[in-house]
Amino acid sequence: MKLKVNGEIYAFENASATLIDLLREREVELPEMVSVQLNGAFVKKESYASTRLEENDEVEFLYFMAGGGA
């Protein structure tokens, strides 16, 4: 399955994957601090395990700690 993760094309072997599978596969840092967007919409933490990914989905892992600088 081909996804776009944080702006880059990513080939995910798991064909019936959920968001939680992707979080684990990508070894997302500090998962308690991350906000997940699927195709531009926020996904609640409790929905990660039940949210199935589809071909060409766009996923963003965003951290509120960062935001540009000097």
Next chain:
Amino acid sequence: MKGFSTKAVHGKSLRKDPHGALRFPLYDAVAFESESARDLQLAFEGRKPAHTYSRITNPSIEDFEQRVNLLAESLGVVAVSSGMAAISNLILTIAEAGSNIVTTKFLFGNTYSLLETTLKPWGLTARYINMEDTDQLHRVINEKTRAIFLEIITNPQLQVPDIREICRVAGEYAVPVILDGTLTTPYIFKSKDFGVSVEVMSSTKYISGGATSVGGLIMDNGIFDWEKCPKLVDSARKYGEFALVTKLKREVFRNLGACLSPHNAYLQTLGLETLSLRIDKSCSNALRVSQYLETCGKVRSVNYPGLKSSRCHEVAKAQFKDKFGGILTFELENKDRCYAFMDGLRLIKRATNLNDNKTLIIHPASTIFCEYSPEEKAAMGVSDSLLRLSVGIEDVEDIIEDIHLSLEGV
């Protein structure tokens, strides 16, 4: 790890120190290097949890924020440079020109000045009510109301509003409640349990560990749906429950530059560890001092929420159980008597600030409220005969002796 003191001592660090330091180190640095140009880009885009620049994030500040978050059981915390920075950053995040904040004239003098002098010319208005009469909320909240703002114990009136009832009414209108919890901290009052949307505080006071440093905190309790705040609709769609914290971190707080110094974050983290011990002592001292003043026959009146004679005692007891804060007020005959009493003190310091380890005294009308007319002071409940005492953690007998000797002199 359930107890407040245990959590305060041990914390819960997001990142492991590479050397296993038991105390999270002070990162007194401005900028942080990335492994690659791509990593630096990802950090700027918010796609990688890396520190870039200490005006925005810093490891020592992050550790402090995480510790406060654990103690408050909140959703997210933003540490800022002062309590006033917490209030101003938050208001500028949720309100816009033409909107209003519902509050009371029983406010810290600088907060009132922020609303009336600084923000009013930008088109934000404050609507003042008596928070003890929650029916007034129904009359002043309208579609332009962006928040209800109040203090947990008003300073220096020492009024204790019924927070649960105010939050209930606010809920009817989908308006967030912002509470300045400086005088209680989450140790005495867990604002989330009473329905408060966001708590702000001056961490300069109890948290700093004894007036070691200036700082402020914004704590989002994760209760309010920020899609109902017009300025945060887009942020809520993108970041869900993190809408407020993200808007602050990625825009308002970043752009205003009211960052906490890493050194202050380190000192305040130390302060958190002994917070419960110091609050226990200052509250028990304040109760003893207020009882002395009430029975000494030398003062016109005493006000302390822990006294049964306080108009707010029952509400305070329901909200705070057996700790009523470290601040009390009392009245002498007039301003001259107040000044003579202050000048007769040998141990207690003539200084502003609250919840220092040292006991401090101030005459609010001639200092914090000096910029206001007699009519405005009267509306704010600040009289010329009023003294405010911030009771510290000394041996209470010494505090009482100092007061006693000066009252005898007066």
